Structures are given as C-alpha cells and as structure tokens.
Amino acid sequence: MNQSQLIAKLRVQLQQLEQQVLQYDASLPAYDYKLLEHLERFNDELFRQHGAKLIPCVQQIRDNINQLEKQLQLQMSAATVARTCERIQDRFSALKRAMATTAIDVKEQQQQKSSKQRYFQKKQSQQHQSSGFDWIANQVMHSSHRLYEELNKHLNWEKKILFKIEQLQSQLDTCHSTAKIALQNDLLLMHRRLGKCRQAISYIEDRIQVFERPQQNNHR
Structure with missing residues (x-):
C-alpha cells in the first residue's frame, strides 16, 4: 500500500466512523445526555472533548490524518510518522470504545447522582454517622492535617482505579468472546470501586469544610 492509498483508506474509515458517531449522538436519550453532559470521557491527551456528544472527536481525527498526509509529503522521519499513525489508531479505538461503554458510563453517573442525593439528605438531617464513612471521621476528624492526608490517599486511589x-x-476491545464476560464483570467491579472512592472523597472534603469553618470564623 502506497502513501496515497494509506491516506485514502484512513479517510474512508473515518467517514464510516463519522456516520456511526452522528447516529450515536442523535439517538442518545435526553436523560443520558444530561447525565454525561459534564463527564470527562477521555484522557486530555486523546481528545479535547467533554460531555455527551462525540462528533467533535471526529474532526480531531481528521486533523491528524491531514497532519499525517503533510508529514508523508515532506518526507519527515519515520519516527514522526509512526507517532502520528499511533495517535490516529489510539483515537479511533478510544472513540469506538466510548460509544460501546456508554451504558457503563451512564450507570456510573446514575450511581453517583443517587449517592450525592442520599448524602446531602443525610447531611441536612445531621445523620453523618450513618453515611458509611464515619470511620474516616473517627480516625482523623481531630486534625485537618490528617484529613488532607486521607483526601490525598483517596485521590491517589481514584487515579489508580481510573x-x-x-x-x-x-483489553475488552481486543479480547476473544470467551474472555469478554469476565472482563466486563471486572470492569463493572472497578466502576463500583470508583464510585465508592469518589463518595469517600466527597465526604472527606465536606469534613474538611466543617472542620475549618470554626477556625475561619475565629479569625474574623
């Protein structure tokens, strides 16, 4: 395959993917759209995109293909061309994966929304002891320094889980059908852990505010 054929093939693949993305964006239920509106669905190194609609990602892939075409015309180094090709491949895979895992993302956002609603209801009724994170308060409530240490620990856990x-x-994109169910179960488990970790982070942040508020009032 020569250079012109490579670029032509990539553009055909992108055109096919664009149609899938347009159909995806158009068919996304309004409730799911609202849940995903503020979700960061990609690493910043992959796409500059936030929220439910994925069509902005298609233009970024198109820009990469145009960039690759110029690099080939200018006979730039093989390493430079290889990096661009790898970036295009990664973006194709990431965009397809985002469409395939929408149900998981929506479920996670629903869980987070429900968790936040339950948490604020408990906060208003001053029933923090039943929040599930009272062990954090029991261990570190006496020290804002310890609270920040606990917060950093949970933020690190969040990064590892992500x-x-x-x-x-x-792995799910490339696995055989026999292993797909096990991977999907592992993925759901990690999303549950992520949800619990983020619940704990929200709780600790609230405890920090409660702990520091009297100190702020004393300095007025």
Missing part, C-alpha cells in the same frame, strides 16, 4: 479501568477497556 488507570485500571482504561486497561480493562483496552
């Missing part, structure tokens, strides 16, 4: 989710999603 990295594991990306790994599992990547």
